[in-house]
Amino acid sequence: MITQAIPTTVPQRTATTRLSAAELAAFRAKGYHVVRGLFDPNHMERLAVETEGLHARMAAHAPEEVDVSWEEGLPDGRPPRIRQLMHSERVSPIIDTMSRSDEILDILEQLIGPDIYLFHSKLMMKAAHDGTFTPWHQDWGYWQYGNIQPSQVNCMLAIDAADEENGSIRFVDGSHLQGPVDHARFASSSFSIGLEGGLDAFPSTLLEFAPGDAVFFGPLVIHGSGPNASARDRRANTFAFDRCGNQKNGELPERMHRRGAR
8 A cells, every 4th residue: 555645846946956964864864866957958858768779779789797687579560679687887978977976976965975976877777667666676676795784875866757656666664674674585476586475565655757857876775666657758867876886796897986985
């Protein structure tokens, strides 16, 4: 059951302004925080065009350094479309530039400190009429294998408007405070692990977004999303950041470094 919904009508804030003390406290309490208008419409229009073009580009040739999952057999008859593209910054100059922007990094510095690297960037495209349910999960269920401590922070940037009808993200407020939880392994799912149960398994908050809005959230807050029952695609890019020195695999590549000391 959904306890509340946070709509897109929240008053706009200046993107370059750092989080206030109250906003930081809310992030610590809930495990996430929404920033409206992080990037302006001009940026988002350019990103929408670029990401739409990735379907044809990746179908023709996907570089080895990216990992592409495809959605096939779409009910509207369109050719296969990208469902998920890992390391999206390597094929999208706009996404790469955003991952280095003050708009994102100034807030990240408040949340994880001055020394920041990009753990990964992931483009997610939930096609219209896509019946896929993203199970409840903590990102730490996946990330613990590459990192020492659960100190990462995600910035999920909405490229399209998102609401309940087209499968927007939901959070279980404060669930990060219980620490890591055991995840089940799924035999057939785009997610290999997750928590058992459907959308009504936890009381949750549904978030709504306009293009350019973003949500920052940590690796232990439980989240998931429903299917896209609408005729509208839903695209978002998730930038996952961590503090330098928390990676298990030794020296940090320069291309992943974003701010401060390595």
